[in-house]
Amino acid sequence: MNKQHPRTLTDNDVIDRFIETQSQDDFGILYSRYSNKVYSKCLSLLKNEVAAQDATQEIFLKIFLNLANFNRKSRFSTWVYSITYNFCIDYLRRKKKERMIVSDDQNVEGQDLEDDGDDKDLLEMEIDRLKTVLDLIPVEDKAVLLMKYREELSIREISHVFGKTESAIKMKIKRAKSKTRTVYKNLYETK
């Protein structure tokens, strides 16, 4: 049994202990590490406090009931992010509040997947404008841009979250950036 101080334990150490003992302490450690992140993400995507609260509860239940199935191929934080993101997207689909984009896996071949590489304008957007623009683009585009620029996830990690190929993710990011620029121009650069 690992009796290290909770702060020095990695997520995987705590998960192993929780699976073995089902102890409330280990539940508490994992919960305290991720609850604010999950709740904030739900709030950002669902834009409703009650829905975010319910979603956070269900997401944590899902996480703890499926902990033994976590295969350690990705970081635990990426796995948590993946469950959170997919839960919120499913919720929005059920509520039909968002028109979802048809799978980006289609027609990817032959298209220019390479990122333009010039993110300067996106990175330097003034924060209030950026918030406004992100709230006006489809939620999947917002999520993929936040994964790339806020969480700084790699393309491989983002592909795990979405369950899509790396090529599809590159295309998705490129389209999301293009939509962000278009909305920004329409809002702030036209008279």
Add this chain to the structure above:
Amino acid sequence: MENWKNVEPEFEAPKVIKKDVESSLGFFRGAGRMIDLYLGKIGWLFGGMLRGYHVDEDPAENTPDQGSENDAGQYSPDI
């Protein structure tokens, strides 16, 4: 990049969520134990039934001793 870090502020999750998750997990664990117990009972029942129908593979052990033939081929009852 700094503006992207601050674009989605982190909020504290309401305390009630933790309690709800804990009680739901407790419920699922309890239900899991009940199912284990139930499956265990069924397993025990089937095991018992199979034991009831068990037939020894060596029939000689199950047949009453009815004597044997001696070297001359004559029948003599065992005493």
